Amino acid sequence: EPEVTQTPSHQVTQMGQEVILRCVPISNHLYFYWYRQILGQKVEFLVSFYNNEISEKSEIFDDQFSVERPDGSNFTLKIRSTKLEDSAMYFCASSEGVRGRTTNEKLFFGSGTQLSVL
Amino acid sequence: AQSVTQPDIHITVSEGASLELRCNYSYGATPYLFWYVQSPGQGLQLLLKYFSGDTLVQGIKGFEAEFKRSQSSFNLRKPSVHWSDAAEYFCAVRGGTASKLTFGTGTRLQVTL
Numbered sequence: 001e002p003e004v005t006q007t008p009s010h011q012v013t014q015m016g017q018e019v020i021l022r023c024v025p026i027s028n029h030l031y032f033y034w035y036r037q038i039l040g041q042k043v044e045f046l047v048s049f050y051n052n053e054i055s056e057k058s059e060i061f062d063d064q065f066s067v068e069r070p071d072g073s074n075f076t077l078k079i080r081s082t083k084l085e086d087s088a089m090y091f092c093a094s095s096e097g098v099r100g101r102t103t104n105e106k107l108f109f110g111s112g113t114q115l116s117v118l
Numbered sequence: 119a120q121s122v123t124q125p126d127i128h129i130t131v132s133e134g135a136s137l138e139l140r141c142n143y144s145y146g147a148t149p150y151l152f153w154y155v156q157s158p159g160q161g162l163q164l165l166l167k168y169f170s171g172d173t174l175v176q177g178i179k180g181f182e183a184e185f186k187r188s189q190s191s192f193n194l195r196k197p198s199v200h201w202s203d204a205a206e207y208f209c210a211v212r213g214g215t216a217s218k219l220t221f222g223t224g225t226r227l228q229v230t231l
Contacts, residue, residue: 043208045218056217091161107219109161
C-alpha cells in the first residue's frame with residue numbers, strides 16, 4: 001500500500017524557534033492535511049490544503065502556523081515561534097481528492113513527527 | 119458541529135475473547151464514520167468506514183462495525199481478539215462537505231495472553 005512519509009520522526013526545539021515539519025504525500029493525491037495529537041488527548045484537525053490553498057482550518061491553526069507545497073512532492077507545516085503547548089505528535093495525511101471531494105475518501109496518514117518544545 | 123465520544127479510555131481483554139469498542143457521534147445529518155487504529159510508533163491506519171447502505175460494515179483484520187442511527191452509535195467489534203490487536207483505536211466522523219475528520223479521544227486496547 002502507498003505511504004505518506006514524514007520527516008523527521010522526532011524534533012526537539014527551543015521555545016520561540018521556528019520549526020518546519022515535512023511530509024511527502026502519496027504521489028497522485030490532491031488533498032493534504034495536518035493533524036496533531038497532544039499526549040493523552042485526541043487527534044485534532046489543523047488544516048486541509050487543496051489546489052495550492054487552504055481548504056479548511058481549525059481554530060488551532062492561528063497566525064503562527066502556515067502550510068506550503070514548495071514543490072511537486074513535499075507538503076510542509078511551519079510553526080513560526082514555537083510555544084511549550086505546541087509539543088505534540090503531528091500527523092500529515094493525504095487523500096485522492098477526486099473532483100475536489102473528500103467526504104467519502106480514505107485518508108492515508110503518515111507515522112508522525114513528535115515535536116518537543118523545551 | 120460534529121463530535122465523537124468514545125466512553126472507554128482503556129479496555130483489557132483476553133486473547134480469543136470478543137471485543138466491542140463503543141463510539142457515539144453527534145451530527146445533524148447522516149455522517150461519514152471511520153475507525154482508525156494506531157499501533158505504537160505508527161501512523162493511523164483505516165480499519166473501516168461507513169458512508170451509506172448496509173449498516174454493518176466489514177473492515178480489515180477481521181473487524182466490523184455497525185451503524186445505528188437511532189443510537190447515534192458506530193461500535194467496533196471483533197469476535198476473537200489476537201495479541202497483535204493491542205493498540206489505540208479511534209472513531210472519527212466527517213460530515214457534509216467538510217474536509218476535516220473529527221476524532222474521538224481513543225480507546226487503548228490491551229490484550230492479555
